[in-house]
Amino acid sequence: MPGFAPLAGPRGGRQASRGKLLGISVSPVHRSIASLLLVLALTSPLLAQQGDDEVVVRAYTFKHQRASEAVPLVYPLLSPRGTVEYQPAGNTLVIRDTQAAIRRIMPMLRKLDHPALPLRLEIFVVRATRNVVSGQVQHSDLPDWLTKRLHDLLAYDNYEMQAQAQLSGAEGQRVVYDLGPEYRVSFRFGTLLEGQRVKLANFRISRQAEGKGEANLLQTNLNLWLDQAMSLGLAKNEASREALMVVLTLREGR
Numbered sequence: 001m002p003g004f005a006p007l008a009g010p011r012g013g014r015q016a017s018r019g020k021l022l023g024i025s026v027s028p029v030h031r032s033i034a035s036l037l038l039v040l041a042l043t044s045p046l047l048a049q050q051g052d053d054e055v056v057v058r059a060y061t062f063k064h065q066r067a068s069e070a071v072p073l074v075y076p077l078l079s080p081r082g083t084v085e086y087q088p089a090g091n092t093l094v095i096r097d098t099q100a101a102i103r104r105i106m107p108m109l110r111k112l113d114h115p116a117l118p119l120r121l122e123i124f125v126v127r128a129t130r131n132v133v134s135g136q137v138q139h140s141d142l143p144d145w146l147t148k149r150l151h152d153l154l155a156y157d158n159y160e161m162q163a164q165a166q167l168s169g170a171e172g173q174r175v176v177y178d179l180g181p182e183y184r185v186s187f188r189f190g191t192l193l194e195g196q197r198v199k200l201a202n203f204r205i206s207r208q209a210e211g212k213g214e215a216n217l218l219q220t221n222l223n224l225w226l227d228q229a230m231s232l233g234l235a236k237n238e239a240s241r242e243a244l245m246v247v248l249t250l251r252e253g254r
Contacts, residue, residue: 050098061092069191110215116171125163128156224250
């Protein structure tokens with residue numbers, strides 16, 4: 001019988017066997033570069049994560065505002081590993097925390113450290129009394145809005161203005177003012193936070209009665225919201241027939 005010749009390929013060559021991967025020759029130098037690129041590709045997410053978790057130290061020196069005002073704002077942004085140190089001499093905060101936490105904190109500090117804004121505090125000192133006999137006519141020489149507000153807060157019938165003033169200043173400035181012949185008020189304007197809230201540090205109101213020394217009526221720290229009146233009542237007890245009311249309203253601008 002005639003023999004059978006092997007089948008020819010497309011161009012007359014022998015047909016390649018199936019299921020075999022052709023080998024590629026790679027030089028040692030190229031092989032090293034490829035291995036390095038592969039290692040970098042596999043470890044780059046891990047390196048980025050380690051960078052975010054790395055603890056670093058950053059210091060921020062305030063130019064316009066008091067660094068102490070920022071301390072309570074920094075605490076909620078710290079990680080469990082973070083700390084903040086206030087350095088009064090340099091008006092500086094030193095923050096030790098992860099890179100991720102530092103990226104949250106620094107923009108807030110820069111925004112807070114703005115040039116001092118003008119502020120204005122409206123203050124009323126009012127004597128409030130109850131009528132001895134029910135049904136007596138109620139009296140007030142205060143503005144209608146203020147009379148209504150005080151009536152809603154406390155059960156007094158009569159309101160007499162003792163002193164009134166509008167005190168102008170700026171963020172960070174200390175204010176001392178005599179309200180008529182009897183009363184004196186002093187405090188320090190804080191920083192306007194979130195465009196809405198200001199702390200009056202060491203707010204103090206005292207009274208100089210005739211023939212007597214100066215007596216403190218109130219000394220505390222107050223947080224005021226812009227354009228919202230805060231009313232403080234000073235009395236011996238809730239059943240007292242007489243009380244001294246201090247009404248404060250903070251506004252922006254002079």
